[in-house]
Amino acid sequence: MSVIPLSALDLFIAAGLVVLLAILSMAMQLGLGKRIIIAAIRTTVQLMLIGLVLKTLFDRAHLAWVLLLAIVMLSVAGYEVMARQKRSFGGWWGYGLGTLSMFISSFTIAIFVLIAVINVEPWYTPQYAIPLLGMMLGNTMTGVALSLDRLTTGAYEKRGIIEAQLILGYEWRPAVSEIVRESVRIGLMPMINSMAAAGIVSLPGMMTGQILGGSPPMEAVKYQILIMFMIAAGTGFASMGAVWLGAKRLFDDRQRLRLDRLRLGRS
Amino acid sequence: MSQFVIKQLQCLHISPVDLSIEQGQCVSFSGPSGAGKSILLKAIIDLIPNQGEVRFADHVREQMRASDWRKLVGLLPAESFWWCDRIGQHFPTLNEQHISWFSELGFEQQVLDWEVSRCSTGERQRLALLRLLCHGPKVLLLDEPTANLDKTSSDAVEKIINEYKARYQCPVIWVSHDQQQIKRVAEQHYLLEQDGQLQKVAA
Numbered sequence: 001m002s003v004i005p006l007s008a009l010d011l012f013i014a015a016g017l018v019v020l021l022a023i024l025s026m027a028m029q030l031g032l033g034k035r036i037i038i039a040a041i042r043t044t045v046q047l048m049l050i051g052l053v054l055k056t057l058f059d060r061a062h063l064a065w066v067l068l069l070a071i072v073m074l075s076v077a078g079y080e081v082m083a084r085q086k087r088s089f090g091g092w093w094g095y096g097l098g099t100l101s102m103f104i105s106s107f108t109i110a111i112f113v114l115i116a117v118i119n120v121e122p123w124y125t126p127q128y129a130i131p132l133l134g135m136m137l138g139n140t141m142t143g144v145a146l147s148l149d150r151l152t153t154g155a156y157e158k159r160g161i162i163e164a165q166l167i168l169g170y171e172w173r174p175a176v177s178e179i180v181r182e183s184v185r186i187g188l189m190p191m192i193n194s195m196a197a198a199g200i201v202s203l204p205g206m207m208t209g210q211i212l213g214g215s216p217p218m219e220a221v222k223y224q225i226l227i228m229f230m231i232a233a234g235t236g237f238a239s240m241g242a243v244w245l246g247a248k249r250l251f252d253d254r255q256r257l258r259l260d261r262l263r264l265g266r267s
Numbered sequence: 268m269s270q271f272v273i274k275q276l277q278c279l280h281i282s283p284v285d286l287s288i289e290q291g292q293c294v295s296f297s298g299p300s301g302a303g304k305s306i307l308l309k310a311i312i313d314l315i316p317n318q319g320e321v322r323f324a325d326h327v328r329e330q331m332r333a334s335d336w337r338k339l340v341g342l343l344p345a346e347s348f349w350w351c352d353r354i355g356q357h358f359p360t361l362n363e364q365h366i367s368w369f370s371e372l373g374f375e376q377q378v379l380d381w382e383v384s385r386c387s388t389g390e391r392q393r394l395a396l397l398r399l400l401c402h403g404p405k406v407l408l409l410d411e412p413t414a415n416l417d418k419t420s421s422d423a424v425e426k427i428i429n430e431y432k433a434r435y436q437c438p439v440i441w442v443s444h445d446q447q448q449i450k451r452v453a454e455q456h457y458l459l460e461q462d463g464q465l466q467k468v469a470a
Binding site for chain 1: 312313314315316332333334335337338339341342344346347348349350398399402
């Protein structure tokens with residue numbers, strides 16, 4: 001069984017639902033009507049574009065193109081992480097901190113799985129590499145952004161408590177350990193929750209897609225389990241790495257809390 | 268012999284400070300609010316970026332880990348902060364000396380089981396002093412240690428600091444706005460002006 005193709009008309013009918021929602025929200029004066037329409041248009045245009053890119057990429061599976069797309073995805077994810085923080089680090093740290101930890105964790109795990117688990121030949125086959133990395137980055141981004149936001153906000157709000165411990169001669173690590181733990185915990189929560197609810201409350205998107213595409217359910221389920229584990233590990237390692245680096249950056253070599261290294265973000 | 272020596276210490280708008288304090292001697296700082304008295308004390312313990320040298324006996328600040336320096340030079344900040352739920356979790360293991368300090372400041376030992384949130388500002392201020400002394404610093408920097416206290420508590424605090432100073436021969440810097448108190452506790456007086464100049468005041 002192969003997938004039933006959707007025509008442009010089919011999508012127009014679905015778009016009608018979104019238009020209906022927009023009209024309703026305008027009538028309720030939610031102030032969201034315009035934003036719903038813009039977001040729907042963005043989804044359409046962005047997905048169409050990536051569809052074209054993937055089509056071209058699949059036709060000529062070359063490592064350089066796969067890497068280029070991967071780097072573009074990572075850069076955008078890094079920017080999102082920074083933009084979602086209330087207070088982020090100034091200078092290159094603001095962008096580099098999240099990007100570096102996502103790069104190390106997502107890329108390592110994706111390559112590891114491609115080579116050691118899926119064992120696809122060549123390992124960068126875009127049909128596997130790009131969707132895997134995309135799902136990793138999408139989830140890792142959320143975790144890292146939540147963690148870093150909690151870390152910097154926590155340090156800012158608890159300045160007095162951190163400094164009180166430094167004043168008594170504590171090292172910076174124990175003085176900030178409670179905030180560090182809390183930050184990592186907050187970054188991991190969404191992933192743990194979605195692992196716990198998978199299959200009962202929600203049918204994960206990728207699995208649904210594979211089943212619609214005609215894959216046998218058990219094959220789709222196995223892939224989904226693999227993805228969930230990858231995302232959990234990737235999010236966890238990236239959050240821990242980002243928080244560890246970030247906490248270090250909050251203090252200087254004389255163990256002073258340097259909140260002047262943070263700046264107020266836009267959000 | 269000069270024990271606690273500050274050389275050309277500079278921080279934010281404060282002009283370079285030179286000061287030396289003998290063992291067991293107390294120096295007072297006063298001056299208008301916002302002149303930077305608290306900033307100067309924080310600069311001495313290296314909690315904020317600063318230039319200059321500080322040493323105590325043969326301990327040179329720049330050659331020590333910042334955390335070790337702060338164990339040696341104890342700062343009592345104007346506002347006390349507590350990071351655990353109960354008072355007792357902020358104290359090291361207490362010996363008999365420590366326990367007698369508690370009773371001198373009017374606390375039973377049960378205070379260690381109290382929730383921090385149930386203590387008044389004045390109680391927290393006295394407990395913060397005890398917390399500092401129980402960590403055993405060899406130099407005391409006190410930022411208005413009696414600001415929120417009534418006469419009785421204030422006297423008890425002065426007494427306990429004087430005893431600590433005499434027993435361990437500590438150099439002490441005492442920030443106060445109270446002229447009577449300054450006369451009682453300090454041998455030398457300094458005024459930190461609004462423009463950041465530290466001036467010695469004739470006795």
